Structure formats: C-alpha cells, structure tokens
Amino acid sequence: MSNAIEAEGLVKRYGETTALDGVDLTVPAGKILGVLGPNGAGKTTAVRILATLLRPDAGTARVGGYDVLRDPVAVRGLIGLTGQYASVDEDLSGRDNLVLIGRLLDMSKADARTRGAELLARFDLSEAADRPVKTYSGGMRRRLDLAASLVGRPRVLYLDEPTTGLDPHSRNEVWDIVRRLADEGVTVLLTTQYLEEADQLADRITVFDHGRVVADGTPGELKRKISGQTLQVRPTNRDDIEIVAKILLDLTGAQPSRDVDSGVLNTPVDDTMLVSAVIKRLDEAGVGVDELGLRLASLDEVFLAITGSKEGARA
Amino acid sequence: MTTAIAVPTTSVGPVKALAHGMVLAGRNLRKTLKSPEQLLDVTIMPLIMLLMFVYLFGGAIGGGDRDAYLQMLLPGMMAQTILFATLGTGVGLCTDITKGVFDRFRSMPIARSAPLFGAVLGDVIRYVASSSILLVFGLILGFDITTDPASAVLAVAMTVAFGLCLCWISAWVGMLVKSPQAVPGVMVAFIMPLGFASNVFVQTNTLPDWLKAFADIQPVSLLAEVNRGLLTGGPVGGPLLGTLAWMAGFVAVFYPLAMVTYRRRMR
Structure with missing residues (x-):
C-alpha cells in the first residue's frame, strides 16, 4: 500500500528552541495516524510543515507523492486542515465561510453554495447556517472547522487537536465524523493530548516528546511494548494480602503495588506463563481469590512510562 | 452528484490569483x-x-469667517480622513493572521498574494463611505461645491485611490506587529505628522519655515489641494502630479515591503 504522508528527519528550530528534532512520520493511504504528545512536543509544528505553512530547517516531507517544499500548491490541492491555527472567519456566517472556501477552490457560485449546504446538513449546522460564527458553541464551531476543511474533498486531512476543550458529547460527535471520513478512504493525521482519543481513532500512534518520536506502533503494540501486562490479584480475605504479596514477590522478583481500599495487588509481568505458577502457589497456600487476571496497561500508563522515563533520562 | 477529481497543479496563474483576490x-x-x-x-x-x-477652532483660525474656513477645510479633511481610514487595513490583516484565518487560506491552492490583495481591495467600501459621508455632511453644514457634480465625484474617487495606495503602509505594519491592537500605536507615528503638519487645517504660511517646507510637499497637503481645485475651483494640475507621484512611491516602497514581511512571517 502506498503512503499518503512520508516525512524524514524533520527539523525546525526557533532561535534556541528546537521544536522538531529529526522527526520521521509515515501514514499509509486511508489510515489514521494519531500523533500523541504533551503541549510543546512539536505536534503542531509537524502539522504546519506537512500543510506547507512552515518550512523545515532540515528534512523532507511528501504528501500524496508531492514534495511540500517543491510542489506546495499541489500539496495544498490535496489536503484539508483543521486546528488551532487554521480557522474560519468569526464575523461571517457558517454558510458564508463554506461558500467563500468553495469559491477560493474555483467552484462556481452555485457549486460552492450546493457544497456548503451539503456540509452544513452533514454536520448538523443547517439551522445555524446563517448566524455569525462567533455566536456558535464550541462544538458547533469545531464541526464548522471540520466542514471548512472538507469543502474541497481532501484526500489527506490534518486534524490538530480537534477535540481540545470540547465536552464529551461534542467530542464523540467529532470522533464519529473522523471515523466516517476514514471509512471513505481519507487519510487522517490527528494530533491529540488525549490517549483515549488516539486509542479510539488511530490505526497507528506516534508519540512525540520534546520534538522527537519516542514511540511508534499500533495502540495494542504500544501497550505491550512499553509496560507488558499487569497481573491483578484480589484475595477473598484481606488478611491474606501479605501472603499473596510474598508469593508475587517470589515469582516476579518485584514488590507488587497495593491498592489498600480495594485490596488489589498489581504487578507487571513479562511472561504470561507466570499466571499458572501464581495460581499453583496460591492453591498450595490455601489462599482464595475473588479476582485474578491479566490486563494490558492502559495507554495512560504507557504514555507516562514513555514521556516520564525520557524526562528522567534527561535530568 | 458526481465531481471530477481535481488534478493537482503546481502553480497558481495570474488570472486565478486575481480571481482569488476578488x-x-x-x-x-x-x-x-x-x-x-x-x-x-x-x-x-x-x-x-x-x-x-x-x-x-474655525473662528480663530479663519479670522472669524467660518464659512470660508469650511470651504478650505472640507476638501483637506477628506484627505486627512482617508489617511486615518487606512489604519483599518492593517488591523484587519493582523487580526486575520492572529486568528488563524490566513493559515486556512494559505493551506489552500491559491496565490500567496491573494489574501493580502483581497484585504486591501475589500477596504474600498470603507474608503468610499468615509469620503462620501464626510462630503455630504459638509454640504449640510453649508459647504458649497462651486464646480460641478462630476468634479465632486472625481474628488471622492481620487481620495479613495489615494487611500488604496497609502494603505500598503498599514498592511506592512499589520504584518510586522504581533497583535492587532499594536497597529494604531505604530501608525500614529506616521499618520499624525502627515495628517496635521499639512495645509488641511491651517495656511502653511503661518508655520515656521522648516515645517512649511514639509507641509507644502507632503502627500496629504497635495491631495487637499487637488480636492480644493476639484470642489471649489482653482488649479489642479500641479498638485495632481505631485499626489500621483507620492501614490506611486508609496506603492513602490510599501507593497514589496508588505509582501516580503508577509512571506517571512508565514514561515
């Protein structure tokens, strides 16, 4: 399968600060890449370079086969951009904004109006279509931003933190829209600070920190790669908790973490065969358990593990 | 509905650029x-x-003859007002940049200069409104057009054209400063001397020599003279040539400056 977005060794410096420090990105056509990272990690800088809004100091990037530096106009013909930086005009109505964009994309007046009305209906904005955008709620505003980036039927869509500041309901609406677009074959690069969002939407996740890619993989791979799995044990009798802790320590060589309130012990395990050994030892010790299971680390744990350890290494 | 798949283009031609600007x-x-x-x-x-x-001030400046003062003042005030009106161009541009509207445009396959041109051309209505309303209000106060209506229309047109050339300074400043609120602060340094150290409010022979030298040749004074000629009679040719020269000069210097600053800011 061909790649819709390919970037190699992107570097961007602002004076002393290095916003991007050699970033590689690849997004296969029709897939969703989640770029995850804290504020200031370089996510927006990367998007701006891929959208031809910013020139990298080093590195190359191709979108739909076109070089962002050599063929910026061709790239612009393929992309749609929604985010903190690409905005609509707040003084104009939603409809006027969409028609304006259609006209700038060389549509006739009639076509631009038709396309605008189509998108307004699709994003549930028909009723508010003729009100100035400054009167819109946060969710409506974000839906219009999305609609604006779709007027030209882009094949590649950049969504820069599309749900930041939205309530859960509006966030779910945006998620549904993104999923539908992906179903239609649009390639999506989505930046987010929310692990859940990347987990929900993305086929692959690239984690940024301090302008570098610190991890890359499918959501499942990332969870496994970073923290392996967690074994969770809850003895029936709270008094047995020390016995269980001893058994886990013996078998894993690490002190399990305890949740005193729920009486649960957690310990990271690399080898899933360990579970049967734990069961055997518990059985021998005559300890009954209410709960015993393996689970993948949550993406939150993964994220903290990656960015946290980086921080530690740097200090 | 079927739509042809857009064939990517690698550059934007001048005809399209103009269309986008419009x-x-x-x-x-x-x-x-x-x-x-x-x-x-x-x-x-x-x-x-x-x-x-x-x-x-009219009584004091005009030696008691307010009507004569109005005849001198109004054509000049049209020039002075258009100078102030250009402020809005820079404020508008800077607002578009800081709000991210320009980034949307720039992520689209349109000419890079189109947003800048569009903003400047779009201000025509402000200029027309400001000049015409001032003229009409002057008429109500007793201003007398002693020439003919066609000349009056020409005076408004000339004033608007003047504004369109001068506003490139404002556009440049709008590209330079970080926030829209800073535009007037910077522009004042340019607007106040041109607006007031002129023949708009006073006869320049009441000024000290060095100031008179400046006031006599600066663009607002010259346009004021053109408008006086067109509205109340008198020679137009000399000041007109001077005004046109200034207008050309402003475009020649500040259009490229605005463009370069715009491109640099958008890196």
Missing part, C-alpha cells in the same frame, strides 16, 4: 455590509473632527 475582497465587503458599525470609526470620528474644527 473573492477575498468580496469577503471583506460582505463583512462590512453585515455589520455596518464597523464603519463608525471612519465616519463618526471625522464628523466630530469637522464640527470641532469649524465651530471650535
């Missing part, structure tokens, strides 16, 4: 028409200035 100018026009209160700064302020100068 679409963006239409955006500014629409905004002004939808919220006419945006015109208040270029209408009410000049009217108050006019009233102030005619009734407050």
